[in-house]
Structures are given as C-alpha cells and as structure tokens.
Amino acid sequence: xxxxxxxxxxxxxxxxxxxxxxxxxxxxxxxxxxxxxxxxxxxxxxxxxxxxxxxxxxxxxxxxxxxxxxxxxxxxxxxxxxxxxxxxxxxxxxxxxxxxxxxxxxxxxxxxxxxxxxxxxxxxxxxxxxxxxxxxxxxxxxxxxxxxxx
Numbered sequence: 001x002x003x004x005x006x007x008x009x010x011x012x013x014x015x016x017x018x019x020x021x022x023x024x025x026x027x028x029x030x031x032x033x034x035x036x037x038x039x040x041x042x043x044x045x046x047x048x049x050x051x052x053x054x055x056x057x058x059x060x061x062x063x064x065x066x067x068x069x070x071x072x073x074x075x076x077x078x079x080x081x082x083x084x085x086x087x088x089x090x091x092x093x094x095x096x097x098x099x100x101x102x103x104x105x106x107x108x109x110x111x112x113x114x115x116x117x118x119x120x121x122x123x124x125x126x127x128x129x130x131x132x133x134x135x136x137x138x139x140x141x142x143x144x145x146x147x148x149x150x
Contacts, residue, residue: 032060035109036084036102039066039074043089046072058083058120063112065098083116 037057064084075086085098102109
C-alpha cells in the first residue's frame with residue numbers, strides 16, 4: 001500500500017483517486033467518477049472468488065484495470081471482450097503503462113467502458129446467475145455431476 005500511495009503522489013497526483021470504504025449509498029457515484037476502475041485479485045485466489053467490485057465497475061460503464069494473474073478467468077474475459085487492461089500481480093511497470101495508455105486514448109477507454117456495461121447486461125443477469133446456481137445444486141452444471149460431492 002505504501003508503494004502505491006508513493007506512486008500516486010509522485011507520478012500522477014491529480015490523475016488517480018484512491019479510497020477506502022465507501023458507504024453503499026455513495027458506491028455508484030464513487031465508481032462512476034473514474035474513467036478506469038481498478039480491480040485486484042491476489043494470485044492463488046482466482047479459483048476461490050471473483051471480485052464483486054468488477055461487476056460494480058462494469059455496471060458503472062467504466063474500463064477496467066485488473067491486477068491479477070493474466071491467465072485467470074477474469075483476465076481472459078477482460079482481454080477477450082476489450083474491457084480494459086490486465087496486469088500481473090506485482091508488475092508495477094505494466095500498471096504504469098496501462099495508466100499512460102488510458103490517459104492517451106480517452107475514446108478507447110470510453111469504448112471499453114461501453115463494452116463492459118454491455119457484457120454485464122448480456123451475461124451477468126440475475127436469471128443467468130439463478131440458472132447457474134440451480135444447475136450446480138442439481139448436478140447439471142457443465143463442470144459437475146450428480147455424483148460429485150459439493
């Protein structure tokens with residue numbers, strides 16, 4: 001955290017906003033105020049969780065800077081659908097380059113945000129989530145079977 005704070009103060013004091021906890025009532029405004037939303041996933045956690053912040057950034061129609069293992073599902077989705085940039089955990093230079101690219105091409109960033117909002121509407125609906133949970137529970141998920149233990 002200290003390294004990131006130092007980077008923000010020295011490299012981009014006006015271009016980067018960092019915040020801790022944001023009350024739920026202010027979350028939508030907080031996510032929408034940025035051109036580029038940062039989502040981080042620790043290495044080793046990619047099979048355990050999916051950052052909920054990702055969906056908030058997508059709902060806000062913002063491009064994504066994902067700090068995660070590049071070959072994880074989230075990273076592949078971001079690259080495949082042109083939602084933003086994927087930077088490996090610990091790759092400070094890669095993160096710096098992504099921020100510079102975002103600053104240099106506002107139209108590209110806006111297009112990535114539009115892609116993110118559209119993908120959220122198309123693939124992350126409540127009905128789709130309910131169907132996926134039901135398939136998992138009943139053993140009809142493509143990756144599971146009734147005989148496998150949960």
